[in-house]
Every structure is written in C-alpha cells, then in structure tokens.
Amino acid sequence: MSLRDDPKLAASMYASMYRIRRFEEEVFEFYKRGLMPGLAHLYIGEEAVAVGACAAIRADDYVGSTHRGHGHLLARGADSRRMMAEILGKETGYCRGKGGSMHIMDMNLGILGANGIVGGGIPIATGAGYSCKYRGTDQVVLCFFGDGAANEGTFHESINMAAAWDLPVVYIIENNHYGITVSVDRVTKEHDLAKRALGYGIDGYTVDGNDVETVYDTVAKAVAKARAGGGPSIVECKTYRQHGHNGGDNGAYRPEGELDAWKQRDPLKLFREAGYLPEEKLREIEESVEAEIRDACRFAEESPYPDASELMQGIFYEG
Amino acid sequence: MRKIYYRDAIREALDEEMARDPMVMLIGEDVGPNGGTWKENRGLWEKYGDLRLKDSPISESGFVGMCVGMALTGMRPIAKVMFSDFLLVAMDQIANQMAKITYMSGGQKPVPMVLRTTIGLGRASAAQHSQNLTALLAHFPGMKIAIPSDAYTAKGLLKTAIRDNDPVVVIEHRMQYGKEYDMPDDADENLLLPLGKAAVVHPGEDVTVVTCSYMVEKCVAAAKKLDGEGIHAEVIDLRSIKPLDKETIIRSVKKTGRLLLVDEGYTSFGITGEIGFSIMPDVFYDLEAPMQRLCAPDVPVPFSPVLEKLIIPNETTIAEAIRKML
Numbered sequence: 271m272s273l274r275d276d277p278k279l280a281a282s283m284y285a286s287m288y289r290i291r292r293f294e295e296e297v298f299e300f301y302k303r304g305l306m307p308g309l310a311h312l313y314i315g316e317e318a319v320a321v322g323a324c325a326a327i328r329a330d331d332y333v334g335s336t337h338r339g340h341g342h343l344l345a346r347g348a349d350s351r352r353m354m355a356e357i358l359g360k361e362t363g364y365c366r367g368k369g370g371s372m373h374i375m376d377m378n379l380g381i382l383g384a385n386g387i388v389g390g391g392i393p394i395a396t397g398a399g400y401s402c403k404y405r406g407t408d409q410v411v412l413c414f415f416g417d418g419a420a421n422e423g424t425f426h427e428s429i430n431m432a433a434a435w436d437l438p439v440v441y442i443i444e445n446n447h448y449g450i451t452v453s454v455d456r457v458t459k460e461h462d463l464a465k466r467a468l469g470y471g472i473d474g475y476t477v478d479g480n481d482v483e484t485v486y487d488t489v490a491k492a493v494a495k496a497r498a499g500g501g502p503s504i505v506e507c508k509t510y511r512q513h514g515h516n517g518g519d520n521g522a523y524r525p526e527g528e529l530d531a532w533k534q535r536d537p538l539k540l541f542r543e544a545g546y547l548p549e550e551k552l553r554e555i556e557e558s559v560e561a562e563i564r565d566a567c568r569f570a571e572e573s574p575y576p577d578a579s580e581l582m583q584g585i586f587y588e589g
Numbered sequence: 590m591r592k593i594y595y596r597d598a599i600r601e602a603l604d605e606e607m608a609r610d611p612m613v614m615l616i617g618e619d620v621g622p623n624g625g626t627w628k629e630n631r632g633l634w635e636k637y638g639d640l641r642l643k644d645s646p647i648s649e650s651g652f653v654g655m656c657v658g659m660a661l662t663g664m665r666p667i668a669k670v671m672f673s674d675f676l677l678v679a680m681d682q683i684a685n686q687m688a689k690i691t692y693m694s695g696g697q698k699p700v701p702m703v704l705r706t707t708i709g710l711g712r713a714s715a716a717q718h719s720q721n722l723t724a725l726l727a728h729f730p731g732m733k734i735a736i737p738s739d740a741y742t743a744k745g746l747l748k749t750a751i752r753d754n755d756p757v758v759v760i761e762h763r764m765q766y767g768k769e770y771d772m773p774d775d776a777d778e779n780l781l782l783p784l785g786k787a788a789v790v791h792p793g794e795d796v797t798v799v800t801c802s803y804m805v806e807k808c809v810a811a812a813k814k815l816d817g818e819g820i821h822a823e824v825i826d827l828r829s830i831k832p833l834d835k836e837t838i839i840r841s842v843k844k845t846g847r848l849l850l851v852d853e854g855y856t857s858f859g860i861t862g863e864i865g866f867s868i869m870p871d872v873f874y875d876l877e878a879p880m881q882r883l884c885a886p887d888v889p890v891p892f893s894p895v896l897e898k899l900i901i902p903n904e905t906t907i908a909e910a911i912r913k914m915l
C-alpha cells in the first residue's frame with residue numbers, strides 16, 4: 271500500500287504525528303517551567319512508530335503502552351486535554367491526577383495503560399490477548415515497549431506464552447537505541463532484536479521506524495495474521511529518542527553527530543519530503559493541531575488540582 | 590455435617606464458580622491434566638477444557654501479569670503460584686501492577702482477579718519452599734488477603750474472592766490439603782464468607798489468641814488442653830488479613846485483657862506486630878498484661894526436620910505461651 275493512494279489516511283497520520291510532536295514540546299515547556307511535576311519521558315523522534323502501528327488496528331482492539339507513552343495514547347485517539355491535565359496532576363486528567371504521565375489509561379479506547387515499570391506492561395498486554403482468544407473475539411493487541419524492556423524477563427515469558435498459544439498480540443519493539451543512558455549496542459550482542467522471534471517460532475521484522483508507511487504496512491501484516499488466528503509477531507522499529515531519557519537528561523553521553531544524523535531522518539521530515547500531501551495541506555493540518563494543543567494546554571493549566579478528600583478514594587474499585 | 594478434604598473443598602469452590610461464570614478461569618503451574626499440585630482441581634480440566642484450566646510455563650511474572658490483563662478486559666482469572674516463595678519472582682506484577690492499577694487509573698477499572706498461593710512449614714522443604722509471606726503482601730495497598738483455616742473457610746473465602754471486584758490473594762496451607770474436615774450441610778454453592786470478618790472459633794474469657802491458617806487448629810488444641818487446667822483462652826481465626834476485622838479482636842481483648850498473637854510467619858515486622866499496634870489505641874487501658882506473640886523466629890527456614898520443628902509454633906509451645914500470660 272502506498273500512502274500516495276490514500277490521502278485521507280496520509281492526512282490523519284500526519285496530523286497524529288504532528289499532534290504528538292507538538293504535545294511533547296509543550297510537555298517539555300511545562301516541565302522546564304516547573305509546572306509539570308515528576309518525570310517527562312518524551313516521545314519526540316519516535317512518532318512514526320505509534321502512528322503507523324495504531325493506524326493498522328481497529329477501534330475495538332487493545333493497546334499496551336510504556337513510561338514513554340504519550341505518543342501511543344495520542345496515536346490511539348486519546349483526548350489531548352485530559353492527557354495534558356493528567357500530566358500536570360490535575361483533577362480533570364484521565365486518572366484524576368493520581369497516575370500522572372506514566373500511568374495514563376483509557377479503557378474506552380482499549381488503552382490498557384502506560385506503565386512506569388520497564389517491561390511491566392508486556393504480560394498485561396499478553397493477558398489481554400489471552401482474553402481476546404478466550405472470549406472468542408477477533409480483537410488484537412498492540413504491545414509497545416522499548417529496546418530496554420526487551421531485556422527484561424517479562425519479554426521472554428510473555429512472548430513465549432503468546433507464541434505457544436497463538437495469542438493475537440503484535441509486539442512492537444521501539445528500538446530507540448537507549449535504555450536510560452546506555453546504548454543498546456553496549457548491552458546486547460545481536461542488535462536486530464526482532465531476530466529473537468526465531469527462538470519463539472514466530473515472525474519477526476526489523477523495519478525503519480521513522481518511516482510511517484513502512485511501520486503501517488508491517489504492523490498491518492502482523493495484525494492481519496494475529497486476527498486470523500495465526501499468533502503473535504515481533505515488529506522491531508528502529509528509531510531514535512531525540513531527547514534524553516527524561517526531561518532532566520540532556521543526552522550528553524551520545525556520540526557527537528549521532529543526534530544530528532537522526533534528525534536528518536526525523537519522521538515528520540521524512541513524511542514531508544516523501545510528498546504524500548501537498549505543502550498547503552500539511553500547513554492546514556498543522557494549524558488545526560496547533561489550535562488543539564493550545565486548547566489542551568489552557569484546559570490543563572486552568573483545571574483544578576484534586577481535592578484532599580480524593581486522597582484515599584479509589585484504592586479499591588468503587589464502581 | 591459431611592466430611593471433606595481441604596483440597597476437595599477448594600475444588601468445589603472452583604467448580605461451582607466456573608460453572609456459574611464462564612469468565613472464571615485458572616492459570617498456573619500444574620493446574621491442567623495434573624489437577625493441581627495437591628490435586629485440588631482434579632477433574633476440572635476434563636470438565637472445562639484447556640482454555641479455562643491453563644497449564645502455564647514456569648513464568649510467574651508472565652502468567653500473573655497476564656491475569657491482570659485478562660481482569661482488565663472482562664474476565665475473572667485465578668492465578669495459581671505453587672508456593673508463596675515464588676511470588677517473589679512475580680512481585681512487580683503483584684505489587685506494582687495488580688494492586689495499583691485501579692488507584693493509578695483514577696478508579697477507571699477494577700482488577701477482579703484471584704492469586705492463589707501456598708504456605709506451610711513442616712515438610713522439610715527448606716528456605717525457598719515454605720515461608721509465609723503474608724505480611725509482605727499485606728504491606729501493599731490495593732489488594733485483599735484471605736487466609737482459610739479449614740475446608741469450610743477454604744471454600745467460602747475462595748468463592749468470595751472469585752466474585753470480588755478487586756484483587757484478592759488467597760493463601761492456602763500445604764499441610765492441610767490432605768486433611769479431612771467437617772463441612773456443614775448448608776455450605777453449598779451459595780457459601781460466601783465475607784472478607785474482613787474474623788470468627789471466634791473457641792470461646793474463652795482469660796486470654797485472647799489471634800491467629801490464622803493452620804495455626805488455628807493448633808491454637809484450638811492448646812485452648813482445649815488449657816480448658817482442663819481451668820484456663821480459658823478465646824481463639825480468633827482471622828480468615829482475612831486485609832481487610833482486618835479489628836472489631837472482633839478488640840471486643841475479645843476488652844473482655845480478656847490479654848492478647849497472644851500466633852503466626853507461622855517470621856516474627857519481626859510481621860502481621861502480629863501490625864495487628865497489635867493497630868488495636869493498641871482501642872485496648873490499651875483494658876490490657877492486664879503486655880501483648881505477646883509466638884511466631885517463627887527470624888531465620889531462613891532450615892531444612893533438617895529436627896531444626897525445622899524448632900521454629901513451628903505447636904500445641905505445647907502455644908499452651909505454654911498462654912500460661913505465661915496469666
């Protein structure tokens with residue numbers, strides 16, 4: 271499939287990537303101004319992964335996310351207002367200010383939650399896959415995680431079970447080349463992580479994660495297989511974390527020139543250069559997204575903080 | 590009244606709940622054709638099939654975490670982790686995921702899952718197959734903990750746990766699976782024992798003995814022996830650690846003025862210290878003697894049966910501890 275033949279899809283993908291980019295830039299601004307409490311794990315530079323993958327699933331499917339999850343959630347259609355409010359710790363946020371950036375969930379969109387523990391969400395997404403099979407639906411699960419999580423035990427345990435039982439889960443490794451400050455090359459021998467699929471007896475793909483069309487095509491293939499009962503796949507998307515691990519990390523440990531080289535392959539830049547849409551259409555999308563982001567920021571800033579009476583509420587389910 | 594093995598009471602609970610609700614399933618080690626490590630779900634794999642009685646690989650983090658995902662998407666899974674020692678392998682999924690997701694998500698979703706596990710000194714299984722980690726689990730907000738003491742409570746608490754909308758850990762005792770107990774005739778498929786409700790299992794007015802799990806029958810045996818000496822201990826079976834039925838304990842201690850806490854877990858930072866401290870403001874002026882406790886000492890469980898025996902509270906040591914309080 272070429273995005274050239276589907277301008278509607280191309281427009282929605284660009285809007286989604288641009289939305290994530292601008293959202294994250296504003297998150298970083300809030301962080302620098304001291305208005306965002308806690309940690310800011312920014313998704314800038316990795317937008318094509320979330321957008322390409324989420325474009326390949328249905329409204330009733332599930333998505334499992336990570337500590338670097340803003341991009342996955344926005345690509346899945348989460349409300350930028352409630353997201354930003356949550357990130358600022360406000361009462362109007364997705365989690366009433368109790369979860370924050372790393373714990374945003376929206377089960378109405380099948381978002382199983384971001385997750386503060388690296389690799390912690392992989393078994394949960396796999397369980398959602400078991401649930402799809404158990405309930406006899408043809409839903410699938412997209413399970414996002416990074417190269418760091420690929421070295422957690424939960425990666426192995428979960429994919430082994432998903433493979434053994436043909437669960438409809440597509441495991442998407444966002445290989446952004448760094449686990450905190452450590453380059454993946456320094457802690458793994460085989461740098462193409464999707465090759466591990468061979469050991470589980472499933473399909474594995476290593477693709478250019480900054481090319482949204484390639485991500486979309488590959489994930490769509492894996493999703494179709496999972497939906498048809500063919501079991502899980504691993505899709506490794508090579509991409510790059512343009513910021514540090516979090517807002518307070520300037521990435522000084524990266525070799526000189528590395529960031530610049532990846533910025534030449536920035537996913538939004540690549541999209542623009544591919545000429546899927548005319549320049550005026552891109553600008554029109556950008557203007558519309560700018561307005562949405564401004565609105566989200568205003569909403570979040572103006573929203574109240576949770577009342578102290580909220581503190582002990584919701585430890586157990588209250589219906 | 591009928592006689593039933595503890596393990597068969599668990600099977601009844603599982604069977605009844607699986608028949609009642611198609612979203613209930615069991616996943617874990619040896620739960621399939623083997624029928625459970627202690628045959629406590631014998632015959633259910635044949636009856637309900639492989640999807641509902643799922644033999645897992647030895648991947649505790651993986652399958653406990655999968656239950657969280659199942660619970661978030663409309664199911665009521667039960668994870669069986671063979672020994673509580675192995676929970677430590679899955680602790681992130683238990684403490685950070687299962688227990689916290691409801692709160693962290695602002696109360697969006699319940700996590701209606703059960704985590705069944707086993708404790709139990711007395712089989713020379715050494716330091717990694719015997720320990721009682723109830724206190725460790727109870728430390729984390731967001732999960733409930735049930736701990737049966739016999740076949741009746743094993744059935745009634747498990748059924749309640751399965752129907753509960755929050756994560757519940759059910760802690761079974763390996764020395765009891767093969768023991769026969771009385772089961773009242775009315776303990777049918779409607780038997781649901783509430784979490785957070787303790788039971789006075791042996792009345793008395795001289796000393797209150799608070800305990801749980803297999804220690805309940807040890808304490809009752811000690812209390813019966815002491816009845817003959819004119820010392821009347823009141824034994825309380827907690828049944829549920831979280832929520833904790835402080836009311837029943839407080840009522841009894843106000844009556845007796847003395848409290849002995851008996852537990853098979855390690856002494857320090859265990860459930861006994863927590864229970865004692867949490868009721869202190871309510872009973873301080875009623876106490877006629879300092880609270881006491883009898884637990885396993887702070888030592889890794891030794892292998893040799895000769896050594897292991899020394900750390901397990903028994904009828905004799907419990908009776909002696911009660912006598913000393915008078």
